[in-house]
Amino acid sequence: MFENILFFLSAALCIIGAAGVVFSKNLMHACVLLLASLFGIAGLYAVIGADFLAAAQLVIYAGGVVILMLFAVMLTGGSSDNSNKFGIEKIPAMGSTKTYVIAGFSVLVISFTVLKLMANFMKSYTKGELPAFSSTVEKIGTLLVTDHVLAFEISSILLLGALVGAAVIARPRKG
Amino acid sequence: MTSYTLDVYMPVIILMALAVGLVVVAVFVAQVLRPFKPSALKEQAYECGEDPVGTAWSNFNVRFYVVSLVFIVFDVEGALMFPVAAIFRKFVAIGEGAVLVGSLLVFISVLVFGIIYCWSKGDLDWVRSFQLSEDQVNQLKGIEEKA
Amino acid sequence: MSPSINDYLNQFEAHRKAIGFISEVLGFDASGLVTFLVFAVASFLVVNVMALVGGLGTYAERKISADIQLRQGPNRVGPYGLLQFLADGVKMLMKEDIFPAQADRTLFNLAPLLALIGVFATLAVLPFSSGFTLTNLNIGVFYLIGVSSLVGVAVFLGGYSANSKWSMLGGMRGASQIISYEVPVTITILSIVLISGGMSFGSFVETQGGFPHQWYILHNPFTFIAFFVFFIGMLAETNRAPFDLPEAESELVSGYHTEYTGMRFGLFALAEYIEVFVLCGVAAAAFLGGYKVPFDLGNGVVFVEKLGLPAIIGKNIGQLLQMGSFLTKTLFLYYVVIWVRWTFPRIRVDQVMTICWKYLTPIALFNLVGITLWVFAFDGQSIWEVLSHLGGGAHGGGH
Numbered sequence: 001m002f003e004n005i006l007f008f009l010s011a012a013l014c015i016i017g018a019a020g021v022v023f024s025k026n027l028m029h030a031c032v033l034l035l036a037s038l039f040g041i042a043g044l045y046a047v048i049g050a051d052f053l054a055a056a057q058l059v060i061y062a063g064g065v066v067i068l069m070l071f072a073v074m075l076t077g078g079s080s081d082n083s084n085k086f087g088i089e090k091i092p093a094m095g096s097t098k099t100y101v102i103a104g105f106s107v108l109v110i111s112f113t114v115l116k117l118m119a120n121f122m123k124s125y126t127k128g129e130l131p132a133f134s135s136t137v138e139k140i141g142t143l144l145v146t147d148h149v150l151a152f153e154i155s156s157i158l159l160l161g162a163l164v165g166a167a168v169i170a171r172p173r174k175g
Numbered sequence: 176m177t178s179y180t181l182d183v184y185m186p187v188i189i190l191m192a193l194a195v196g197l198v199v200v201a202v203f204v205a206q207v208l209r210p211f212k213p214s215a216l217k218e219q220a221y222e223c224g225e226d227p228v229g230t231a232w233s234n235f236n237v238r239f240y241v242v243s244l245v246f247i248v249f250d251v252e253g254a255l256m257f258p259v260a261a262i263f264r265k266f267v268a269i270g271e272g273a274v275l276v277g278s279l280l281v282f283i284s285v286l287v288f289g290i291i292y293c294w295s296k297g298d299l300d301w302v303r304s305f306q307l308s309e310d311q312v313n314q315l316k317g318i319e320e321k322a
Numbered sequence: 323m324s325p326s327i328n329d330y331l332n333q334f335e336a337h338r339k340a341i342g343f344i345s346e347v348l349g350f351d352a353s354g355l356v357t358f359l360v361f362a363v364a365s366f367l368v369v370n371v372m373a374l375v376g377g378l379g380t381y382a383e384r385k386i387s388a389d390i391q392l393r394q395g396p397n398r399v400g401p402y403g404l405l406q407f408l409a410d411g412v413k414m415l416m417k418e419d420i421f422p423a424q425a426d427r428t429l430f431n432l433a434p435l436l437a438l439i440g441v442f443a444t445l446a447v448l449p450f451s452s453g454f455t456l457t458n459l460n461i462g463v464f465y466l467i468g469v470s471s472l473v474g475v476a477v478f479l480g481g482y483s484a485n486s487k488w489s490m491l492g493g494m495r496g497a498s499q500i501i502s503y504e505v506p507v508t509i510t511i512l513s514i515v516l517i518s519g520g521m522s523f524g525s526f527v528e529t530q531g532g533f534p535h536q537w538y539i540l541h542n543p544f545t546f547i548a549f550f551v552f553f554i555g556m557l558a559e560t561n562r563a564p565f566d567l568p569e570a571e572s573e574l575v576s577g578y579h580t581e582y583t584g585m586r587f588g589l590f591a592l593a594e595y596i597e598v599f600v601l602c603g604v605a606a607a608a609f610l611g612g613y614k615v616p617f618d619l620g621n622g623v624v625f626v627e628k629l630g631l632p633a634i635i636g637k638n639i640g641q642l643l644q645m646g647s648f649l650t651k652t653l654f655l656y657y658v659v660i661w662v663r664w665t666f667p668r669i670r671v672d673q674v675m676t677i678c679w680k681y682l683t684p685i686a687l688f689n690l691v692g693i694t695l696w697v698f699a700f701d702g703q704s705i706w707e708v709l710s711h712l713g714g715g716a717h718g719g720g721h
Contacts, residue, residue, distance in 0.1 A: 001354055003181045006188065028429060028482065035475060046184055055464040056254045063471025064247045067501055070478055071243045074494065075235055132178040135460040137521055138265075141258030145266070145278055152278060155255060156285040159248050163289040166244035167298040170237050179460070182357055183326055186446040186456040189365045194442040197369070198435045198589060201415070205585040210418045239498050242675065246501045249683070253508040257464055257521060260512050263694070264519030264702055272698040279694055287687060290679075299679040301672030 003047060010043025027073050035066045049133040052140055241298055245290075252286050327364050328357050330453030334634050364456055368445050376595040377407035379656065386657070387664045417584035422484055429483035433476045434582075434589040440472030441593045444600045449523040451613045451644035452620065453637075462522040463511055466604065467504070470559070473597060474500035477561075480582070480590065495567055495671055502678040503558040503565075509686040510552040513545070513693040514538060514608045517702060527612030532620070532647075537611040541704040544692035549609045551686050553655075556601040558674065560594060562659060564666040565674055598659055599652065606651035613644035620644040 017037025024030040038061040045054035144152045259279060266275050293299050331337045341356050348355075381396065381404065388395030396403030421430070447462040449455045459465055474497050481493010515521055517538060518529045530537050539549045558565040582590060606612060614620060620643055625636030669677070700708050 002185060002358070006181060006184060009188070026426075028426065028479075032429065032432065032479065047181065051459065051461050052258060052464070055461040055468050056257075058468030059254055059464065059471065060247075060250055063468055063474065063504070064243075064250045064501070066475060067471075067478065067497060068240075068243045068247055070475070070482075071240050071494075071497075074482070075237060075240050133180065134178045137258050137261050137460060141260075141262035144255075144259055145262075145275055149274075149278055152255070152259075153281055153285075156252070156282045159252055160285050160289045163245065163248045163286075164292060166248075167241065167293050167296065170241045170244065171296070171298065172237075182328070182354075182361075183457045183459060185358065185361045186326070186365050187443055189362055190369065190442040190446050190456075191439050193365060193369050194438040195435065198438060201585045201589065202431075205415050205419065208416050209584060235494060239494055242498045242502055245679070246505060249505045250508065253505070253512055254464075256512055257515065260515040261519065261521050263516050263697065267698055267701060276694055276698045280691065283687060283691060290683065290687075294680065299675070301675045 006043060007047045010040045010047060012040070013037065014040030014044065028070070031066060031069050031073060034069070035062055038062050038066070050136055051133075052135075052137045238301060245293060245299070248289070249286070252282070256282065326361075326457040327454055328360055331360060334637075336634060361456070364454070365446075368450075368456065369442065372442075372445060372596050372599065373592065375599050376592045377411065378404075379595040379599070380410065380591070381407045382657075383660050383663075386660050390661070390664045411588065414584055414588035419585070420583045422486065425485050426483040429479050431586070433480035433483060434586050434593065435476075436479065437473050437476035437593040438589055440469050440476065441597045441600065443469040443472075444597075447523055448600060448603050449527055449607050449612055450648055451641045452524070452527075453641050454645060455523065458522050458524040460520075460522050462524070463515070463526070463604070463608075464521050466600075467508055467511065470597065470600070471501070471504060473593065474504075476593075484582070496561060499561070499565060499567070499671075499674055499678075500559055502675060503555045503682070506551050506678065506682040506686040507555040507559060509683070509690055510548045510555065511604075511608065513548055513686075513690045516690075516693055516697055517541060517545070519702075523607055523612070526608050527614060530611040530614055532611065532614045532616035532618060534611075535706050536614075536704070537609065539609040540706070542693065542696050543705070544689045544696060545609070547685065548689045548693070549605070551682055551689065552605055552609070554677075555682060556605060557659065557662065558678070560598045560601060562594075562598060562663055564662070564669045566663075566668065567671050567674060599656060602655035602659065603648070603652045605655055606648060610651045610655075611647075612651075613648040615640075615643045615647045620647070 014037050017033045017035075017040060020033035021030045021037065024033060038057060042054045042057040042062070045051075045057060256279065259275060263272070263275055263279075266272050290299075341353050344356060345353070384406070385395040385403070396406040399405045399409045421427070444466050446456045447459055447466055449458070477500060478493045478497035481489045481491075481496065484490075514526065518526050520526075534540060538545050540546065561567075618624070620640050621637070623636075623640075625631050625639050626633055629636070631639075703711075
């Protein structure tokens with residue numbers, strides 16, 4: 001019962017946040033709604049038993065990336081300027097009616113094909129028993145140092161690249 | 176590896192709901208109790224008694240952004256090291272500690288190189304100092320001698 | 323060791339009988355409902371106690387600062403001025419809610435709410451005692467670090483949404499201070515995870531003992547330094563002096579608090595005081611032995627066996643002793659935090675950043691490497707055990 005509540009809460013937060021990010025006119029509001037959406041994703045991770053991933057999502061995304069985006073928005077002029085700088089009053093649609101009709105038919109055809117293919121799997125679908133949740137931290141840790149140790153080390157080099165790149169880009173230009 | 180049910184997350188949800196409830200109750204109670212007489216003067220931004228001039232946004236220095244970028248990198252590093260740290264004792268107990276020590280040290284040393292690079296290039300300074308080049312120094316000296 | 327307060331209660335016959343009785347009355351299996359009720363009551367209790375701690379924290383701060391500055395402090399409202407915080411609370415409720423004309427309404431209201439959500443969610447994993455941990459998540463301390471970074475977002479939003487120059491500067495500085503100091507704090511917690519072998523608070527505390535030489539602070543020289551790194555980082559994370567530049571009264575006219583009035587300001591202040599308590603609790607659990615009582619009195623076995631008390635009373639006495647131990651250590655650290663505030667001058671913003679990136683982070687990384695090598699070389703024993711093994715013969719000492 002609580003699983004369902006947790007799932008619906010997280011899913012609602014995720015979808016409403018994402019919809020808000022897309023449809024919001026204010027950039028700061030969009031960032032805060034993104035925070036809500038990432039919180040929802042962390043909840044979804046928790047529902048399927050990936051507890052370490054949920055906490056990592058909170059630490060890195062909610063605690064880091066959102067603040068990074070907020071700072072970036074602040075640095076590039078704030079978001080209080082809602083006016084349309086180029087004088088274009090209405091954003092023109094991309095493409096003509098013909099394009100949209102052909103695209104719609106293609107979507108229908110492709111989705112029918114895919115569903116027919118997947119029907120072979122889904123006929124034998126019964127709700128099985130989930131194994132009991134256990135702590136994923138130790139499994140991830142063991143894998144990171146035995147099977148995937150190269151990925152672990154290369155990720156540190158990737159982080160080094162990100163650090164140096166960020167420092168270089170943010171440096172003031174000479175002269 | 177202890178197994179758990181999802182009930183362990185119940186206090187988290189309950190506490191967050193309590194926080195929302197506390198704010199709602201506080202704001203509603205306060206709306207009943209407090210006076211509400213807005214005036215244009217009260218609603219001005221506070222600038223120590225002067226009339227506020229201009230918008231609040233000013234050109235923020237890019238150092239805030241550099242700080243947050245460096246923070247993200249170290250945050251991800253810490254998050255990646257947490258699972259490895261959690262099983263360290265187990266590996267040491269069975270005698271395979273050297274593998275973990277090795278991989279942890281390689282990981283940390285790569286990022287230490289990063290911080291040394293940022294430090295030496297002056298990215299971690301809050302107030303960036305810069306070196307004048309030779310002819311800029313001579314130019315300044317020339318101006319000083321003329322004046 | 324129980325993953326949550328429910329499992330602690332389940333070991334008592336009386337609780338199980340009560341669940342059975344309620345199930346009969348209601349007609350369906352009531353264990354889920356009882357779980358929810360237990361969690362709800364316990365969370366409500368914890369929130370109330372924390373709000374009280376927050377309020378008394380303001381009182382304690384004023385009294386201690388008065389003592390340091392040779393004056394009286396509040397002594398009119400109630401005996402020794404103890405009810406001063408209630409008077410302050412009533413005052414804040416009744417102040418007019420001025421809403422700046424150019425502020426962003428949604429974000430202005432949202433910022434204190436986010437701060438409070440972040441702080442309350444950290445209360446779920448705090449180890450008050452072995453039975454009364456609301457939930458002993460496997461990822462306990464990592465989750466706590468994640469959720470308390472919501473407060474940084476809240477500080478920034480508070481500063482931005484009020485749309486005044488003081489608030490904006492205060493908010494930016496506050497947010498960059500909070501995120502910078504998360505790095506040495508995270509690395510220090512990582513080193514403690516290395517020693518304890520798990521990320522849950524239960525594993526932090528259970529691998530320590532009751533006596534000071536069994537605490538992690540005296541485990542090896544690196545953890546001793548790590549405690550001070552954590553303490554300084556904790557001061558900066560909660561914007562407490564000497565790192566309180568974001569709310570610097572003499573510089574930024576209260577920084578990101580400037581445009582907040584009445585109850586919203588009260589909620590921000592409450593969030594800050596509770597966050598100080600939570601982080602002091604984390605320091606107590608990670609470094610000072612948490613809820614462990616000397617002579618192992620905490621698990622109630624002594625009371626049940628020697629004194630012949632029934633299990634339900636004996637274990638609960640043990641739990642109370644453990645709670646007392648945890649609260650003593652946390653409140654002592656809280657006192658030190660208040661003491662530091664009224665002793666040191668405020669640090670400039672560039673000094674704040676220099677301390678973090680050029681001093682604390684390298685020291686924290688050095689500690690991490692040192693602790694890794696120590697645990698590897700000595701198989702996780704503390705320095706006292708190593709010395710006693712070297713000194714005497716074969717002592718069969720476990721932890």
